Amino acid sequence: MPVYELIAVTEQEDWDTCHKIRQEELWNAKHLTGYDRNHQGNHIPENISLLLKRDGTGIATVRFDLQNNNTAIIRLVAVTSSEQGKGVGGILNAHILDFAKANNVNKILVNAFIETIGYYKKMGFQEGIWDQDEYQNTRVGMKSVQMSISL
Ligand SMILES: CC(C)(COP(=O)(O)OP(=O)(O)OC[C@H]1O[C@@H](n2cnc3c(N)ncnc32)[C@H](O)[C@@H]1OP(=O)(O)O)[C@@H](O)C(=O)NCCC(=O)NCCS
Numbered sequence: 001m002p003v004y005e006l007i008a009v010t011e012q013e014d015w016d017t018c019h020k021i022r023q024e025e026l027w028n029a030k031h032l033t034g035y036d037r038n039h040q041g042n043h044i045p046e047n048i049s050l051l052l053k054r055d056g057t058g059i060a061t062v063r064f065d066l067q068n069n070n071t072a073i074i075r076l077v078a079v080t081s082s083e084q085g086k087g088v089g090g091i092l093n094a095h096i097l098d099f100a101k102a103n104n105v106n107k108i109l110v111n112a113f114i115e116t117i118g119y120y121k122k123m124g125f126q127e128g129i130w131d132q133d134e135y136q137n138t139r140v141g142m143k144s145v146q147m148s149i150s151l
């Protein structure tokens with residue numbers, strides 16, 4: 001049985017894997033340029049970059065941005081392309097829910113790209129605007145549907 005673990009990214013090797021997956025799946029695959037490894041969002045202590053490893057190899061990423069009121073926003077969710085469509089997204093989501101519970105988070109928010117609404121629905125998320133400003137005024141928000149899940 002493969003061993004999966006969701007780890008907080010601290011080591012340089014894990015940062016390299018995390019950036020590679022994000023850049024390839026969330027920028028290159030969507031014909032975007034300008035992925036910034038040093039984006040200020042990665043340096044905020046409440047924003048925790050996580051890497052899902054299978055038998056020690058990083059295969060999926062998520063950034064878990066802790067908010068007030070026992071809430072977190074998940075951003076930059078991506079499974080490496082060779083592993084997409086094989087259940088890894090479901091495993092990632094299960095680990096995210098466990099991580100949330102361990103951090104006293106009882107509501108998770110996401111800007112879901114239109115093409116991934118079906119995935120989030122399968123994971124139990126529901127559509128509903130959670131931040132009007134982010135929804136209307138950011139590049140990500142405008143291409144997405146806001147969704148959430150209560151734990
Ligand atoms: C979206 C993503 C994270 C899903 O991960 P995945 O490993 O491909 O998903 P899984 O194989 O675990 O699928 C889990 C379930 O969701 C469904 N699903 C997955 N992607 C879907 C999609 N785009 N639309 C509808 N359903 C989808 C699967 O059919 C599966 O359902 P099942 O349990 O009934 O079989 C992954 O495809 C990905 O990284 N995509 C590119 C980056 C991206 O768009 N990220 C989202 C940012 S908001």
